[in-house]
Amino acid sequence: MPVLAFWFEFASTYSYLSAMRIEREAASAGVDVAWRPFLLGPIFAEQGWKSSPFNLYPAKGRYMWRDMEREAEALGLPCRKPDPFPQNSLLPARIALLGADRAWGPGFAKAVYRAQFGEGAAISDPALMLRLLLDLGLDGKAVLAEAQSEENKSRLRLQTSEAQARGIFGAPTFIAPDGETFWGNDRLERALAWTVASDTGRS
């Protein structure tokens, strides 16, 4: 099956919507998903942004939260604004990067999103991360230690540099096998259709 890369940032609200539906949508399209956690902070900082654009531009931020309520409701998902917003997503991103090569990766990512935007929880809290890992039947302390190893920290920096090198400026971003890039939860369907069509054209 062709593979669509799903680049996501835990602090990104619209990434939450995509994370909760991408497996279902990809399966019905006949596409595999590669989960690619990265950090938007360093990319935003290069643009001179020291916070989320939804905080820097209040009218846009107010609109986004209303839009999220509507979009989440349409998907049958809860929507709650964590305090503070945006959350520091460094620790969950490190864990999700480990999980990207392992079967528990998508389940962990969805659990983080559900805790943050469904329940308003603080995702920088190591105790919460430990609980989510234990809920997945994992050796939570070992995973946490590996996630915070120097090797894994530098892998996440590389992953974020790769995102930037690919022209990623926001999340979620979907990249088809031929490099075609789609930004935003609203483009998931097009990204899947493109992945299928370019795969059919190639085979």
Added chain:
Amino acid sequence: MPVLAFWFEFASTYSYLSAMRIEREAASAGVDVAWRPFLLGPIFAEQGWKSSPFNLYPAKGRYMWRDMEREAEALGLPCRKPDPFPQNSLLPARIALLGADRAWGPGFAKAVYRAQFGEGAAISDPALMLRLLLDLGLDGKAVLAEAQSEENKSRLRLQTSEAQARGIFGAPTFIAPDGETFWGNDRLERALAWTVASDTGRS
């Protein structure tokens, strides 16, 4: 029929996509459209932006033009980047504001978008505006003179202030009769559905 307000800026690429399809989509939903031209420039300036965000943030700008190509193709529309981008949209906005109360308004707005994003024409050119008005069977010189009257200029400033007061921060923006607001060409379907549902609920 309930009325959906369509707030558009001529220099906005995604407003082009909405302008070319909103009459068809609204008619099949059973909704009337109120065309509301305004200027994004003063709203962007208050955010500290002196140009289009697509120029200020180059990665986002490169992506937007590729996305526009794809979205325009899906609608069977041509897509060309005018030079310079963004175009100065003051004169066509003044004319469209006059047209908003008259039968030729939507036809004029679509002609401006087609010239700009279909053919790459400079929409600040009074000669082009005159030609588009003549093509619509109008007394082009009289319309141009009325568009540039002090009264109409100040109406456009008021319209732009109203946009800002309503929390508009980008274009296209759709506002339902109950004030519910939707931003972006991707939200046209939801805006129409909301307009229909809130009208049914009220009657």
